[in-house]
Amino acid sequence: MKHLIVSLHDYHPGSHAAIKEQIETLNIWGVKNVSILVVPHYHHQKATKDSASSLAYLGERQAANDDLVVHGYYHDRVGQGSGSFFWTKLYTANEAEFLDLSDGEVRHRLTRALTLWEEQGWKPEGFIAPAWLMPEEQDVILKRMNFTYTTRLKYFQNLRNLQKTETQSLCYSTRAKWRRDVSLRWNKWLFARLLKTKDVIRLSLHPNDLKFEPIKLQIQDIVETALTEGYQPLTYAAYAKQ
Numbered sequence: 001m002k003h004l005i006v007s008l009h010d011y012h013p014g015s016h017a018a019i020k021e022q023i024e025t026l027n028i029w030g031v032k033n034v035s036i037l038v039v040p041h042y043h044h045q046k047a048t049k050d051s052a053s054s055l056a057y058l059g060e061r062q063a064a065n066d067d068l069v070v071h072g073y074y075h076d077r078v079g080q081g082s083g084s085f086f087w088t089k090l091y092t093a094n095e096a097e098f099l100d101l102s103d104g105e106v107r108h109r110l111t112r113a114l115t116l117w118e119e120q121g122w123k124p125e126g127f128i129a130p131a132w133l134m135p136e137e138q139d140v141i142l143k144r145m146n147f148t149y150t151t152r153l154k155y156f157q158n159l160r161n162l163q164k165t166e167t168q169s170l171c172y173s174t175r176a177k178w179r180r181d182v183s184l185r186w187n188k189w190l191f192a193r194l195l196k197t198k199d200v201i202r203l204s205l206h207p208n209d210l211k212f213e214p215i216k217l218q219i220q221d222i223v224e225t226a227l228t229e230g231y232q233p234l235t236y237a238a239y240a241k242q
């Protein structure tokens with residue numbers, strides 16, 4: 001069986017409209033269920049729990065079998081120092097929240113995040129660190145807190161049976177024109193390689209990705225080609241149960 005897993009990164013009240021539109025577009029392209037990466041308190045702005053419309057929408061998506069993934073807590077590095085220049089400034093725009101937190105702080109932020117899931121009656125299955133950056137040694141904390149999976153750029157990690165599925169995610173960087181151009185060339189090459197070599201294709205989208213026409217066209221082509229080639233769409237949570 002071949003699988004296509006689409007994940008939508010960075011859901012919070014400020015990205016609600018963009019992600020709702022992505023979900024509707026993906027639906028038209030044939031992807032009915034996705035993993036939505038929810039940030040409890042994105043960049044210390046309006047918290048997800050304080051937005052009635054966000055809570056209602058996420059509740060609907062959970063009821064429709066989407067997978068609501070815990071995606072960091074703040075998704076920024078306020079109060080954490082600059083860290084390594086490459087990871088905090090070049091690779092991300094100061095978003096690598098879980099890059100270098102202590103074990104105690106990881107547990108603390110995850111516990112606070114899970115309060116939201118509990119209060120809303122959502123089922124927490126996975127945790128994915130902002131920009132996938134968290135030391136592998138801390139996966140044991142996720143396992144102890146009953147998360148069933150995590151992912152990084154290059155693999156999916158089942159935390160129950162400890163099986164690792166190596167398959168690099170397709171992912172776009174859109175915050176400058178040169179990054180968009182490089183992303184288009186890179187993802188074209190990577191997708192062709194994945195089709196030849198992998199049973200699982202992962203597509204990770206950020207809220208603005210479909211706003212750039214050439215990127216939107218490429219993503220549509222990736223989704224439609226994958227479906228034509230027999231990849232079945234499903235969420236990470238469903239894949240973890242396979």
Ligand SMILES: [Zn+2]
Nearest residue numbers: 009010130131
């Ligand atoms: Zn993110």
